[in-house]
Amino acid sequence: MVLTVHHLRLEAEDGMPLVHDLSFELARGETLGIVGESGSGKSLTLRAVLGILPESIGRTGEISCTGRAAMVFQEPATALNPTMRVGSFVADVWRRHHRGESRSVARTAAVELFDQVGIADPERRLRAWPHELSGGMRQRVMIAAALASAPEILLCDEPTTALDVRVQAQILDLLHGLVAEREMAMVFVSHDLAVVSRVCERLLVMRRGELVEAGPLAEVVAAPAQEYTRELLAANLARRLAEGAA
Ligand SMILES: Nc1ncnc2c1ncn2[C@@H]1O[C@H](COP(=O)(O)OP(=O)(O)OP(=O)(O)O)[C@@H](O)[C@H]1O
Ligand SMILES: [Mg+2]
Structure with a gap:
């Protein structure tokens, strides 16, 4: 495994849990998508992996990363x-x-x-x-x-959210190709399941800091076990249709 996250807990200064008991593994060359609504703890999880959490955030649990990791952020203009x-x-x-x-x-x-x-x-x-x-x-x-x-691990935090749909597709294709070519592992965070499904083989669904569902992406999308995942799929579909109509 290039990355192992074991019982990760992140909390705010007042002790409020922001990520709660999160565990997952990433094998060499594997691509993992993390989806969930705003505030579900996706970005904090990536920051914890990269070791760039804000000082005010408390962390327990283990993160073991055997490869070098690099991050691509949402807003390139500010990065x-x-x-x-x-x-x-x-x-x-x-x-x-x-x-x-x-x-x-x-x-x-x-x-x-x-x-x-x-x-x-x-x-x-x-x-x-x-x-x-x-x-x-x-x-x-x-x-x-x-x-x-x-890097052996590429961490992507909504790297295409600020881009229009056409450019978004180009960047996703680019990432997909680079990851395959360089045999990098990737964790790709997005609120958009459609985006994640273009570049990832495995999926984690998070909500309010907790893991809701995990599995091979195609299987989770074809037969979501949790109501929350079904809602997320429906919301994504509705947005896609609206974009197509626009
Ligand atoms: N520095 C901080 N101090 C306290 N709470 C924080 C801090 N950073 C983030 N949070 C809180 O932690 C929770 C998870 O935040 P996070 O940014 O990881 O969410 P996210 O899933 O990336 O959401 P989004 O889709 O909007 O980017 C949110 O409730 C957020 O308000
Ligand atoms: Mg975020």
Whole structure:
């Protein structure tokens, strides 16, 4: 297993449980989706795995991560440094993980990473400022930055929620391809089951910090055991139909 989460409990300063007794495992190369309504504890769970919980949050239980993990966040505009050219941003991340390498080697690596995430004309794009890029292109830069550390586990927190449906599909296809190619494991968090089902083989359903249901994605979607999962499916379907009609 590249990741084992065992009886994870996260609580607020007043002792209120935010994630309660959560356990799951992730094998090498496996893709796991976590879905649930807003506030169900998805982002906190990912932050706990990456070790970037806010100080005010208490944690018990075990998290064992044998591989390097990197995260792609929901809003690339805030994750990127506005005063840095996107190429320097990615090259800097790469250098942090390749100590002693020169700037020019890092730049070459950044060109290669831009190419791998489908950024056309990477040499030129390296010099762009974040505000000069579209949302989809910024998210590609963030994915390149995540790949710069050659992670074994990619953590994605709603990476396509801020994007329009067409660009969303492109980014999902990109992630799907990269994960397969590099044999990375992935945890992909979303409130949208349709999105998760494009990129994940296994599914966890969370609600109010608790695990509701888990299993192979196709099985859970075909025959949800819990009423909450059925509601989530119905809500997703309704939204998809509304989008299709729009
Ligand atoms: N720093 C914090 N201090 C106290 N409570 C917090 C903190 N961060 C998040 N919470 C609470 O923890 C719960 C879970 O939050 P989390 O951000 O993990 O939800 P989520 O499933 O990612 O929701 P969303 O879909 O809206 O992103 C929420 O009730 C939230 O208000
Ligand atoms: Mg969240």
